[in-house]
Amino acid sequence: MEAMYQYYVMKRYKMKKMKRGEIEPPFIRVGDFHITYPNFQKSLKPRAQICNEVMSLFIETFNIEQLSSLKKQKKFAFSVLMSLQLSVHPEVFDPSVCARELRKACQNFQISGFDLLFFTIVRDGHWIVCVVNLLHKEFNMFDSLDDGKLDVAARNLFINFKRIATEESDFIVDLSSFKTDWPVLDYPQQSTHFDCGLFSTMYLENFDGQMMKDFKKQNMLDVRKTIASKLFFHPLNKVFPADVHKAIIAA
Secondary structure, rough: OOOHHHHHHHHHOOOOOOOEEEOEEEEEEEEEEEHHHHHHHHHHHOOOOOHHHHHHHHHHHHHHHOOOOOOOOOOEEEOOHHHHHHHHOHHOOOHHHHHHHHHHHHHHHHHHOOOOEEEEEOOOOOOEEEEEOOOOOOOEEEOOOOOOOOHHHHHHHHHHHHHHHHHOOOOOOOOOOOOOOOOOOOOOOOOOOOOOHHHHHHHHHHHHOOOOOOOOOOHHHHHHHHHHHHEEEEEOOOOOOOHHHHHOOOO
């Protein structure tokens, strides 16, 4: 893991110039999501903001791991795009795209029988996590800055999700009793201005529906390295990162 991180993330390279109309090749592709090498390197360097592509790949691999997980809690995370669309004001919310993703999740994962449904919202580079807690019949929100700036976005998401859930016949959970105000819970907060994306991934992994496992002692740089390594070496990665790297680096 350390050798991969140093070679592909920390080391500086001169990149070949792309020809006009040429598209940057994917460095990692898992499922329907991919990322180019420059974005992978830039996003996972120390003190860097986690980009949408890294978060999308993390969510895709998170869901894949949940299918074979032996943990008691069943978890599912929706895409970054769906979370963004759900977070808009209910008066301008277009349910069509979100309804399709919800239907797909119901049919492929049977999420009505799951315990926790996660959503990751990003605004101006800051990530928060919203949870539809089917286990305890409530909504939860985790913000590593806890400054309240994205509270409205979170409430919008819960309102809009209740709408599409009511209209989806394959989602058989009644959310009408779920309040849009979430209970106050104790959970780790960031002390930097750049680790919110990492904290969000840790919230997904460590929330059990009732409490958040304390991960304060975990080094966030190690979390970056772990995410980079998981994505790079993921068995369902459809490309060979080392070959892509050689092809785009200037001699």
